[in-house]
Amino acid sequence: MTDQTNIAVAKRQEWMGLLARAPEDALMPLWDEMNTSPGFEWLRRPEVGGVMVRGRIGGSGAPFNLGEMTVTRCSLVLGDGTVGHGHVQGRSKRKAEAAALIDALMQTKAAGAIRARVLNPLAQQMQATKTARAAKAAATKVEFFTLVRGED
């Protein structure tokens, strides 16, 4: 039972994190194409706020406050009582609403379709962008070779 819950939590963390990080330009076309507009009620309307980001001294020591980032959040409930939360980076209320709806639908029978048509393609796009940057970084890696070694 606990394992099941943990797996469910891990999966939810994965899609919520993906939605939070996703560029709006990448998420919205995929979501709009789903053409899904389930009835819902707001529990908390979309609101823009700040989160204080923390770092650690020396990367691993005591925490300190680094500066804020913008976050938009909202919560809603579907007709069947399923609650969805959206917490996304930036100031787009449209994106937060989509994220909360997707979060709710991912807990329903619609999960398979959403995963196949929104989450998976979105994850692929974001991974491709990341890999392209990593490839450019790799090309700037220094390969040292010894010119002359002093003999003694």
Place this chain on the structure above:
Amino acid sequence: MAAHTQFSGGFQNAPVDAAHAFRAAMTVMARPGEIRSVSGCQPPAPLSVAAGVLLMTLCDPDTKVHLAGATNADAVRQWLTFHTGAPLTDATEADFAVGTWQALGPLNQYRVGTPEYPDRSATLIVECDDLQQTGPKLTGPGIKGTAHLSLPDVRALQTNASLYPLGCDFFFTCGDTLAALPRSTQIKDRG
């Protein structure tokens, strides 16, 4: 619609609702003895509407809240956390505390501020069965002449006032009505 969850009952239109509530809270604190009614949210039992509106308006992740007595219930904790993000704490560290007078006491466990920062003190939201402009006589800043307010414990509140500029401030709530008593108000028992 099955919209009733641990997350419902918040402000429907947060900026406007909170602004009205803040105006009411500010008015009663500035004019001890005044009673105002507020609306905009439906907190879970046993919180009154007025106490719920005050918590929603005044609390955020930077304010520590102490739920005294029966208010320390699952439903209240979840509701408060979702809508305000306020961390829960015990009486000695609280910025805000809510409960009946009996549940909140004794008064001397709350923060009263420091001479450099008298504002680092607790504000108590006292749930009352009754709230009337009768009873002990109030004088001081914000009161033209005298005012009267039904107070739960005159002696304890006089002691608090004697700490001025330190001390706690109070809201009294009953249903959807609220009144307030800042530390600067002088209290005289009737007669």
Place this chain on the structure above:
Amino acid sequence: MYVAVKGGEKAIENAHAWLAEERRGDKDVAELSIAQIREQLSLAVNRVMAEGSLFDPDLAALAIKQARGDLIEAIFLIRAYRTTLPRFGYSNPVDTGEMTCDRRISATFKDAPGGQVLGPTFDYTHRLLDFKLAAEGEVAPAPEGQPRSGSTPHISGFLKAEDILQDEPASDAAPGDLTREPMEYPATRPLRLQSLTRGDEGFVLGMAYSTQRGYARNHAFVGELRIGKVAVEMEIPELGFAIEIGEVELTECETVNQFKGSKVEPPQFTRGYGLVFGQSERKSIAMALVDRALRWKELGEDNLGAPAQDEEFVLSHADNIQATGFLEHIKLPHYVDFQSELELVRKLRREAEDRISPKEAAE
């Protein structure tokens, strides 16, 4: 003394209208878009985010446009905006060990695991103006190598393994927040770092340079400098677990400093730390040097009376919005102030003249 006076509304209105027109410049030249500023002036955007203390590239780009490129004015706009945001909470500390590095170099270990990755750096350019950029043209795509996945270990880990580097004990103590409580001195190291990371780049650079020139010299090497993205995670109370709420680009600099030991510490390498929003390399190195200089007391070093050792001096003057606010207010009307000064000087002058020629005055 301040006395309110009215007037000048029309002049102010017209000044604002002219400002808007001047901001736009010659209308025959295409208008800048926010996206153009964000993409093509990204290091200015980064500086505004770092010193404005708000990570949001679009907002920073808008602020730069509105401020006509005056970065301190843009930072002011961002600071003003962030005060209007409700604070949802604090993130978990970011894990820079898991950074996706665009750049990662070490001046102390040539063969650092993960390698020396230069990234898009100015370092080896010749600083010759490139007139090709004056003409618009396509940019050739950058070459690609074999992308590496997995995390890049911190260089400090290798020195720590040898027990020759001062330890940075982990803790979960909630740090003070200078956006919530006013600074008090002596300040804790977490508060010093928060103040430095949002401090003026020029000021922090100047302070750092002073330590290199001999004012509280502390022999810094850049142990590691890395730039890249890290995920930001936050506990969400209504969920009961943490989720990623986004990602931010950071520059991290760790210096290792030669240290002969003191009354309280054995000979070892000590550390300075810099962590700044965006690609902000100069700032993060400078921050690490100043952080190290400010640590003299906890490391049992002597107070040499150097400016960079004086935390009240450094931290009280690092913030360019505080500084510019106080500096620039003296250009605003002080007519009444000045009238009283004028009266005083005239009176003193009369008295001085009377002393010089008392006879004439007596007559």
